[in-house]
Amino acid sequence: MEIFVVPTASATGSVAAGILAAVIRSKPDAVLGLATGGSPLPIYKALAGHSVDMSSVSGLALDEYVGLPAGHSQSYAEVVRREVTERLQLDPAKVAVPDGSAADPERAAAEYDSAIAAAGGIDVQILGIGHNGHLAFNEPGSALDSRTRVEVLTERTREANARYFSTPEEVPLRCITQGLGTIMEAGHLLLVVNGADKAGILAAALNGPVTAACPASILQRHPHVTVVADEAAASLLASGSGQVAVRVEGAAAGV
Ligand code: F6R
Numbered sequence: 001m002e003i004f005v006v007p008t009a010s011a012t013g014s015v016a017a018g019i020l021a022a023v024i025r026s027k028p029d030a031v032l033g034l035a036t037g038g039s040p041l042p043i044y045k046a047l048a049g050h051s052v053d054m055s056s057v058s059g060l061a062l063d064e065y066v067g068l069p070a071g072h073s074q075s076y077a078e079v080v081r082r083e084v085t086e087r088l089q090l091d092p093a094k095v096a097v098p099d100g101s102a103a104d105p106e107r108a109a110a111e112y113d114s115a116i117a118a119a120g121g122i123d124v125q126i127l128g129i130g131h132n133g134h135l136a137f138n139e140p141g142s143a144l145d146s147r148t149r150v151e152v153l154t155e156r157t158r159e160a161n162a163r164y165f166s167t168p169e170e171v172p173l174r175c176i177t178q179g180l181g182t183i184m185e186a187g188h189l190l191l192v193v194n195g196a197d198k199a200g201i202l203a204a205a206l207n208g209p210v211t212a213a214c215p216a217s218i219l220q221r222h223p224h225v226t227v228v229a230d231e232a233a234a235s236l237l238a239s240g241s242g243q244v245a246v247r248v249e250g251a252a253a254g255v
Contacts, residue, residue, distance in 0.1 A: 001206070001219070003227040003245040005234040006253040009194035012228045013042025014127070014254025019226060021050040023124055023188070029056040033125030033178070034084055034095075035136075036061065036076045037161075039192045040126050041083060046254065048087045058119055059090055060112075061245050062127070062136045062183075064100035065172040066150060074164045075100060098148070098176035105150045109176045113148040116182065125186035128192055132156045133201050133214035137177035142215050146179030179219050188224045191216075196232040203236040 004015050020043070024030050034040075061080050068075045077097040078117040085095045096115055102108035116122060132140055132154060139154045152174055153161075183189070193202050205216035206227065219225050229237075239245070 001227065002226040003206075003229065003234070004248050005229055005231060005245060005250045006010055007231060008253075009039075009042040009230050010042050011042075011248070011253035012039075012192045012194050012230055013046040013068065015248055015252075016040075016043040016190055016228045017046035017050060018254075019190060019228075020047055020124060021052045022128075024052050024054065024057055025105065027123060028053060029058070030123045031058045031119050031184075033122040033127075033186055034059045034061045035126045035127045035128050035192075036063070036079045036083070038222065039128035039194060041110065043085050043126065044087055044193060054088050056094075057088075057090055058094040059084060059096070060116055060119060060122060061095075062125070063175050063177040064098040066100045066105050066174040066176060067172050068100060069092075070101050070129075082121065086176055088090060100172075102174055105174070105176055109148045109150055112178070113182055116148075116178075116185075122186035124188045124190055125133055125183055127183070127191045127216075129198060129201060129205060130146040130157055131160060131197065131201055131214045133205055133216045135180060135216040135218065136177045138180050138183075138215040140179055140213050140215060142192065142212060144210075144212055144215075145181040147180050148176065148178045151177045180215055184218060184222055188226065189219060189222050191225065191227045192229070193227065193233040194230040196235065198233045202227075202229060202233050203238065207238040242246050250255055 099108040
């Protein structure tokens with residue numbers, strides 16, 4: 001595992017985008033796993049500034065709410081369209097999001113795992129981490145080998161995501177999420193984290209025991225993980241734990 005510590009949230013985007021641009025230059029038809037939420041937005045903004053041909057790149061979203069009407073501005077299908085597909089000029093036919101408005105969401109979830117396999121698997125999976133340690137929407141207690149499925153969102157997660165909705169009650173109760181086992185099959189996991197409010201859970205995930213109580217702790221078992229964290233989020237990480245930590249400053253951090 002390599003950990004880049006950068007001064008600001010916007011610098012997490014610059015460093016992570018640099019990694020993705022290098023991947024796409026060496027593999028123009030790379031398959032990217034797309035996280036939503038606030039953490040990866042600086043990545044997509046920074047990646048748009050790289051002169052890299054994105055026309056053959058595919059994208060597969062990490063998760064989607066269940067039950068929002070099609071076209072809802074906060075559905076991840078819409079967020080991915082606005083923030084990723086349009087911004088990066090991806091081919092919309094090469095971008096997929098789980099079908100959260102399917103009549104049978106469990107079936108849509110199983111089909112999504114098949115779609116990932118049909119795409120040849122995910123080369124780089126972009127990830128954020130929830131305050132309770134969730135990875136994608138795998139809430140605490142999720143099986144470490146779980147597949148893409150319907151999951152019930154915890155109150156903590158609904159509270160955190162209420163900022164995107166007019167009222168907290170509007171936040172959906174369920175979602176379709178890639179499973180932890182699904183995520184672990186990606187070739188490279190790229191976790192981006194910012195803010196002091198994530199420092200405790202990031203340390204628990206990277207330095208604590210691997211346990212379903214902290215789903216993101218599964219990262220410790222993947223052979224190729226890159227963490228890009230701002231100083232506030234990295235402030236409680238143990239030093240000398242065998243993980244390679246690099247402090248990136250100045251122009252190299254895009255600041
Ligand atoms: C989003 C996702 C979630 C978020 C996590 C952190 O697709 O799967 O796991 O990454 O909830 O969200 P932010 O970045 O908004 O703090």
